[in-house]
Amino acid sequence: MKFKRPKRLPVLLALAVLALVGSLRVWNPDFPDRLERMTCDWRARIAQKFPAPVATNLAFVAMEESSIATVQSGRLGYRYGLYWPRQVYGRLVEELSAQGARAVAFDVLFGELRPDHPQVQMADGGLMESDDFFAQQMRLAGKVLVAATPDVFPPPLFATNAHAIGDITTEKDSDGVLRRVRAFRDVRRWHPLFQQLAAHPELGVDLDRAKRVAGKIRLPQTGTTNVLEISVDAENNFSPADFVGEKKSAAWPPRAQAYVDERLWHLGVVLAAQELQLDLARAAIDLPHGRIVLRGANGVERIVPVDRGGYFYVDWRLTPNDPRLLRAPLENLLAQDRQRLLGQTSALRDDFRGRLVVVGSAAQGNDLTDRGATPLENDTLLVSKHWNVASSIITGQFIHRAPLSLELALIVFLGALSALLTWQSRSFAAAGGLILLAAVYAAMTTVAFVKFRFWLPLVYPVAGAMLLEYVLLAAYRVMFEEEEKRRVKAIFSRLVSPDVVNELLDARQLSLGGTRREVTLLFADIRGFTAMTDEVQEQISEYARTHQLAPAVADKCYEESAQETLETVNSYLAAVADAVKNHGGTLDKYIGDCVMAFWNAPAPNEKHASAGLTAAIEAQRAIQKLNEERLARNPAREIDNRARLAAGQPPRPLHLALHLGTGINTGIVTVGLMGSERHILNYTVFGRAVNLASRLEGVSGSGRIIISDTTYNQLLRHAPPLAATCTELFPVTVKGIRNAVRIYEVPWK
Numbered sequence: 001m002k003f004k005r006p007k008r009l010p011v012l013l014a015l016a017v018l019a020l021v022g023s024l025r026v027w028n029p030d031f032p033d034r035l036e037r038m039t040c041d042w043r044a045r046i047a048q049k050f051p052a053p054v055a056t057n058l059a060f061v062a063m064e065e066s067s068i069a070t071v072q073s074g075r076l077g078y079r080y081g082l083y084w085p086r087q088v089y090g091r092l093v094e095e096l097s098a099q100g101a102r103a104v105a106f107d108v109l110f111g112e113l114r115p116d117h118p119q120v121q122m123a124d125g126g127l128m129e130s131d132d133f134f135a136q137q138m139r140l141a142g143k144v145l146v147a148a149t150p151d152v153f154p155p156p157l158f159a160t161n162a163h164a165i166g167d168i169t170t171e172k173d174s175d176g177v178l179r180r181v182r183a184f185r186d187v188r189r190w191h192p193l194f195q196q197l198a199a200h201p202e203l204g205v206d207l208d209r210a211k212r213v214a215g216k217i218r219l220p221q222t223g224t225t226n227v228l229e230i231s232v233d234a235e236n237n238f239s240p241a242d243f244v245g246e247k248k249s250a251a252w253p254p255r256a257q258a259y260v261d262e263r264l265w266h267l268g269v270v271l272a273a274q275e276l277q278l279d280l281a282r283a284a285i286d287l288p289h290g291r292i293v294l295r296g297a298n299g300v301e302r303i304v305p306v307d308r309g310g311y312f313y314v315d316w317r318l319t320p321n322d323p324r325l326l327r328a329p330l331e332n333l334l335a336q337d338r339q340r341l342l343g344q345t346s347a348l349r350d351d352f353r354g355r356l357v358v359v360g361s362a363a364q365g366n367d368l369t370d371r372g373a374t375p376l377e378n379d380t381l382l383v384s385k386h387w388n389v390a391s392s393i394i395t396g397q398f399i400h401r402a403p404l405s406l407e408l409a410l411i412v413f414l415g416a417l418s419a420l421l422t423w424q425s426r427s428f429a430a431a432g433g434l435i436l437l438a439a440v441y442a443a444m445t446t447v448a449f450v451k452f453r454f455w456l457p458l459v460y461p462v463a464g465a466m467l468l469e470y471v472l473l474a475a476y477r478v479m480f481e482e483e484e485k486r487r488v489k490a491i492f493s494r495l496v497s498p499d500v501v502n503e504l505l506d507a508r509q510l511s512l513g514g515t516r517r518e519v520t521l522l523f524a525d526i527r528g529f530t531a532m533t534d535e536v537q538e539q540i541s542e543y544a545r546t547h548q549l550a551p552a553v554a555d556k557c558y559e560e561s562a563q564e565t566l567e568t569v570n571s572y573l574a575a576v577a578d579a580v581k582n583h584g585g586t587l588d589k590y591i592g593d594c595v596m597a598f599w600n601a602p603a604p605n606e607k608h609a610s611a612g613l614t615a616a617i618e619a620q621r622a623i624q625k626l627n628e629e630r631l632a633r634n635p636a637r638e639i640d641n642r643a644r645l646a647a648g649q650p651p652r653p654l655h656l657a658l659h660l661g662t663g664i665n666t667g668i669v670t671v672g673l674m675g676s677e678r679h680i681l682n683y684t685v686f687g688r689a690v691n692l693a694s695r696l697e698g699v700s701g702s703g704r705i706i707i708s709d710t711t712y713n714q715l716l717r718h719a720p721p722l723a724a725t726c727t728e729l730f731p732v733t734v735k736g737i738r739n740a741v742r743i744y745e746v747p748w749k
Contacts, residue, residue: 009480013472014419021411021464025457026404034175036459040399041177041375043449044316048376050450054317055391057102057275059326059355060383061092061333062362070331076338085117086110086134092330092359093134095337097141100353103274105145105267107168107360107370107383110134111152123341135161145270150187163274166267170372170382177373178382180313181389183292183306184265184285191258193243194219194230203228212236217258232258268389269294271356275394276300285310290403294393302393305400313399315392315453316374320362320381326355358386401455410457414441415465422473434470438462514672519598520612520664520711521690522580523697524619526572526593527659533565536653543650557650564652569593572658575626579619583611588684594697598685601671609666609714610722616662616705617748623660624749630655659703663696665689666711688737695734696743709742722746 024032071080071088080088089106096104117130128136138144139161146154147168159165167185172178190198190207197219198207205219205228212218212232219228232238236259240252265273265280273280278296285292292304306312318325328351336348360383361370372382392398402410417437422430445456540561544554573595580587580597584605588596597615600608634654641651667689675682692708700706707715707726715723725747731740 010419010423010473010476013476014416014469017419017468017472018412018415018465021415021460021468022408024464025407025411025460030174032459032464034173035463036457037173037175037177037179039445039458040179040313040449040455043446043455044375046446047450047453048317052317053395053397054324055272055275055356055387055394056324057355058318058324058387058391059101059328059352059357060320060387061096061328061330061357061359062320062381063360064329064331065363067330068363071334076331076334080118085130086114087117087120087130088334089359090120090130090134090137091337092333093137093141093144095333095340096352096357097137098337098340099350101141101143101355101357103143103145103163103271104141104357104359105166105271105386106147107267107358107386109147109149109152109168110154110158113155113157131157134158138162143274145267145274147267148264150185150264153187153189164270165264166270166386167264168267168386170370170385172372177375178314178385179375180311181266181268181385183269183304183310183312184263184283185310187262187264189260189262191238191256193240193252193256194258197228197243230258266386266389268386269393271358271386272302272390272393275356275390276302278302278393302396304393305398313401313455314374314385314388315397315399316376316384316388318384318388318391319376320384325387326351328352330359356387356390358383360386397453399449399453399455402457407457407460410461411465414461415469418466418469419473422470422477427474427477430470430474434466438466514670514674516668517601517671518608518666518668519600519671519685519689520608520666520714521669521685521693522585522595522597522599522612522616522662522664523694524576524595524597524616524660524662525697526569527661527702528656529569529572529593529658532568532653532656532658536561536565539653540650547648547650568658571626572623572660575622576619576660579615579622582618583615585612585615586683589682596694598669598671601685602683607718609664609711610719612664612666613705613707613711613715613719613722613746616664617746620660620662620703620705620748623658627657627659631657661697661700661702662705663693663698663700663707664705664711665693665696665708666714667692667708691736692734692741695737696741699732699734699743705746705748707744707746709744712742712744 068082070076071078071084072082073079078088089108093104113131115129115131119127119129120133122128135157138146138158142163144162145164145166146158146162148154148165149167149169153159154162154165167182169182169185170178171180171182173180188207194207197203198205204222206222207219209220210217215231215233217230217232217238219230220226221228230238230242233255236257237255238258239254240256241254244252263280270280272278273294273296276294276296277298278294278300280294283292283294287306287308287310290306290308292306292310294302294304304312320327333352339345340348360381362381362383363369364371370382371379374380374382374384414437418434421433421437424430425433441462442458445458448454448456537558540554540557543549544557549557573590573593576595577587577597580595583599584603585597585599586601586603588598590596597612599605599612605611637652637654644651667687669685669687669689671683671685673683674686689710696706696708706729712723712726712728715726726744727747729743729745731742733740
């Protein structure tokens with residue numbers, strides 16, 4: 001494929017598309033980014049079909065519908081409704097600890113103490129508060145993780161007895177799909193007196209807008225311009241008496257911290273930290289460069305790829321029903337705990353030994369339900385985010401989204417490739433090529449995700465740059481180039497047959513240098529035209545002298561005569577040109593009253609000799625018919641001339657019969673576009689064979705067709721019946737040709 005030089009406007013159009021798509025990617029509005037996330041979901045589902053490393057010691061204890069029914073039935077030695085007292089969770093921790101679980105993470109919020117819950121009957125006969133029992137079991141187990149959110153934090157009893165606290169906040173994307181989590185949150189926990197102040201119906205303050213300035217905390221009141229001020233010392237301590245007065249402040253310590261800033265890591269991260277012994281307090285956080293480095297014992301290091309907000313995409317590999325995830329209903333462990341307390345230990349199992357256990361709800365139809373969409377499933381348990389996050393950190397396998405710089409580079413590369421392909425190829429070929437290119441690129445992005453979890457963009461490079469480049473450049477070609485093509489075709493169709501026009505317009509290469517090709521050439525001259533013109537001019541001159549016409553009147557007569565003469569020659573030349581076009585010839589040029597044409601270029605025609613000769617025969621017959629029509633109009637002209645003479649006007653000459661002399665030769669010539677690229681181009685031929693055809697026209701006389709022996713030999717191969725009609729004449733010697741030329745006459749009447 002020859003490189004087609006681009007024009008200025010298409011180049012500017014292509015650059016504008018790249019600039020637009022690149023700008024959109026930098027701005028990144030929600031809709032195209034949502035589409036991009038959906039393509040990532042599609043790749044994640046494909047990746048599920050291929051083996052990938054996961055943590056092998058993860059477990060899920062599910063609060064099922066059966067769990068609720070079992071606890072309510074009393075079969076476990078106690079009977080509680082849906083909202084279980086904390087002792088139930090304490091018994092679960094007790095059993096998991098007894099089995100040797102490595103860590104237990106609760107995806108359940110314990111936001112306040114419940115002194116109203118039933119007490120626990122201890123082995124010594126004593127009673128213990130349900131909350132205290134839960135806290136005690138957490139302390140004894142040593143590896144219990146409790147849940148929190150920025151708005152709901154466990155009370156100190158649970159927070160101090162748990163090994164760690166993890167964030168369980170669920171933040172779905174705009175399309176309702178949970179794809180990513182925030183690695184950590186910096187939360188500010190206010191003293192209860194400040195919280196009471198915020199909840200006061202009249203004094204309600206906005207703690208989110210609180211500021212500390214010059215030894216004071218300024219608390220803007222919601223809905224007003226008023227600001228409350230509380231004095232604090234350098235350690236952020238305040239006096240509770242400022243809130244409740246001196247008399248009521250005895251219940252509080254004299255000084256207390258107004259707030260505490262804490263870093264709350266995601267529960268899945270905290271769970272993985274127990275396995276790898278990661279020190280989250282020493283995490284190296286570099287959000288501008290998109291990374292969090294977690295270090296642990298024995299040189300363990302994990303680099304978590306995050307965005308500037310601290311979010312990272314979850315590598316969803318383990319569904320709630322994945323066989324690699326140990327799953328058990330909660331009532332099974334409660335039942336085993338009861339057996340253990342009763343001393344029935346012979347049939348006990350320790351399936352959870354060394355496991356990282358997530359406790360969460362799988363029940364439906366109540367406010368314990370926590371379901372939603374993930375990249376793998378449209379409706380699943382969202383508690384699965386915790387063990388998938390933990391698995392990613394344990395195995396060191398993360399989803400890495402391509403950086404913005406790489407996305408922009410892909411947009412430019414694929415967009416430019418699309419523009420080049422669209423410009424250089426025909427519309428359908430370009431469309432097919434772009435579809436193939438998009439398929440190859442989509443396959444490449446899929447392989448990159450499946451093997452390396454590397455997320456290459458699809459929407460902006462393909463649907464944005466590639467598709468938009470194709471649509472706009474194809475539209476440009478249709479609107480501008482096709483219009484120009486139709487204009488050229490309309491003009492060129494007057495010179496050659498429609499087939500030849502299409503061949504020329506569709507040709508990928510038209511070289512100024514030309515190519516060598518065998519062609520059949522035709523020269524056809526209108527005999528008697530020059531003599532007729534001279535005779536008419538002489539008649540007008542004689543009439544002007546005889547009648548002493550004024551110069552202006554004489555000029556008008558000459559002008560009318562010239563116009564009629566031109567119409568006459570055009571009618572004869574048109575008859576020849578039509579015959580040439582009817583038989584697929586290329587009309588080269590008019591040389592005065594002579595027509596030059598050739599066959600087998602640019603459109604190939606194996607039977608070019610017979611086509612040229614057939615056109616010559618048709619041209620002779622067309623001239624004969626034209627002569628008959630012209631001569632038939634002479635009586636009417638004689639009548640008109642008498643009227644003109646009576647009016648003092650010169651008579652018009654009678655129509656004369658003109659004849660055609662035709663010479664045809666076949667030979668090797670140079671054919672192509674000749675001239676200047678900046679000025680006039682002419683698709684023509686030249687060479688010895690052209691000169692011979694012209695000479696044969698000169699010896700053809702009037703009303704005859706003379707062909708060379710090379711043309712005759714072509715007829716013998718491709719049109720024997722036509723060759724059989726030819727009559728060989730005596731060889732002739734023509735100017736420019738040293739040896740005598742064998743010639744044949746072709747009858748046409």
